Amino acid sequence: MNIAPPMTAVNFEEIERISGSTLAGLVRKIDEERIYPEEVMRAYGEAGAYTSHLSGPASSVDLSQAILSMARAAEECMSTAFCVWCQDTLGWYIASSDNDYLKTHVLPKVAKGSSLGGTGMSNPMKAIGDIEPMKLKGVRVDGGYKVKGILPWVSNLLEDGYFGTMFHVDVDGEDKPKRVMTIIHAAWEGVKLRLDHDFVAMGGTATCNVQMRDVFVPDEFVLADPADAFVKKMRPGFVLMQCGMAAGIIKNCIELMEQVRGPLGHVNCFLEKQPEDIRADYDALLADIMNLAKTPYDTSNAYFKRVLEARLKGGELAVEAAHFAQLHCGARGYVSTGAAQRRLREAYFVAIVTPATKHLRKLISELEE
Template identity: 75%
Template sequence: MNVATSLTAYDFDEIDRISREDLASIVQKIDEDRIYAEDVMRAYGKAGAYGTHVGGPDGHVDLSSAVLAMARTSEECLSTGFCVWCQDTLAWYIASSDNEFLKTEILPKVIKGEALGGTGMSNPMKAMGEIEKMRLKGTRVEGGYTVKGLLPWVSNLVEDGYFGTMFHVDVEGEASPKRVMAIFHAGWEGIKLKLDHDFVAMGGTATCNVQCRDVFVPDEYILADPAMDFVKRIRPGFTILQCGMAAGIIKNCIELIEQVEAPLGHVNQYLDKQASDLRADYDALVAEVLELCKTPYDLSDAFYLRVLKARLRGGELAMEAAHWAQLHMGARGYVSHGAAQRRLREAYFVGIVTPATKHLKMLIAQLER
């Protein structure tokens, strides 16, 4: 089922215009005042940014357009680029499921930017890797589950938004609980949102702690029960999509270096990395990512290993490019409104957002055993 065809037309020129004009003009406010660019996020939906990757496992799905749109956003502002990833991932969960109710009733609103939301999978991803404990616990009741717990760091989340997450359910006679994945609505009874923006960057991401007090999750909102086979289905796309954030910030950092070649090139030439070096690495990364985008439902370990390595390289290169951009720009990039210092702070987010650098290295090591 491809609901996107009749709902939105992908218009990269309009995505570019929104990024260049509407988003670029408020980047300082996003960074310093931690405002959430809600109007921009909804405008991207109207331009088709969220509807190119929702054909489902039985359709022809290519993540390239989604990644390139996210990259264009991230060239200007990684906070908003991350929110685009959240929105894309919410759509990815629903489109990848077998739940016709969610595909019919919720997915079209997500694609068009009418409903905003994200992924509450940071904690579950870490829990599955035995890095931390699962924060949400569910109990089976008639017609669904009741869920309680505190879920940290759910981004792109507004009061009437949606998010996908996972909870544990104890099973009688089983030593381990099962995992269930579902879509939650932020306005349901028992849910309380608290903004959590105490970061050195990425403050304009509508990131919340979500408290669940016996929240009823109807069966109609269940993505997978049990969830593990579904997680294997969605994890390559979940991870590939993040490369859009990396690509965008890397490209902009290269451009920052090029901007000061005329005034500072005579001394910057002695730095170990030049724009041309980083551009070669960037081109190689983008080529690999776009190739991986063609088959996001490949469930083989060999493919997932390539995905993890590309995502790891993206985070490492983002931090490296931002480091060299700061050194090339010198003091002019180190002032409070300097682009280089903002990009440096943002780039480290690519290295620590789930799956973080250390998590990626752990997963790669496990697959290479």
């Protein structure tokens, strides 16, 4: 049975209003005071930003509207765009699963933005790639699993929110544990959230350290058991949607360069990269992303490699665009209130968020072998 929220088109006029007015007025507070833009996140939900990609594998899913909505947020604020990605990805996990309980009781709230949440998959994705050990471990009990461990960073997470994650379970007679993927409700007994990070940017992302002490996870909240085939199905969308963050900040950095062309163009013309150069790369990247967005449930290695390459290009071009935006703006962009220095700090996040640049290159190399 395929239960999913009704497909709704994104109200891009409302996304534009929220981004250009409400969010733009909060950007400095988000960056300097680390406030979480809850009002904006819920407003995006009302505008349909989190719904367009949730009809499930049995239908023709296109990620383009979700990516473009995220990109518009990223033009103003990377912290908010990342939270949008977290919300989108939480819905993506549930919609991609066979779990009718979650599709009925949780997914509609996530799609509307009435329940906010994130993705606790940074550690599991690295564990799958043999980069670090799995942080959570589960034991089978009647009706579900008992899970314990600590996730250092889960973003877009409030006390009543949800997040997806994965844990290991030892199997009798097997050398390796199995992986189980699930949705966790932050309000469950044994779950403790602690805001605990000191990043140079991205402070307004409600990023928590999540401690789980023998938390009971009922079978109704399990996405996949075992999770290996499910991960292969959902990972292209997981990675590709991050390109929305890259696209938005690249576009804004081009605009920052163009804004100083009048007063500084006579000397900026000697810089190695001009706005036109970055725009040509941006246009090519966005066209590739929009093409890939049409078939997010393609599980072939060839498709996934193209997704990884687009995501890698997005991260690298974001850093390059922000670098040259800072050079073009000069000292006026290097003051504490300057947009260029903030965008440079934010751009590096695109390059290091899981899967980071080195992780992407590792995955691409393995697929090429």
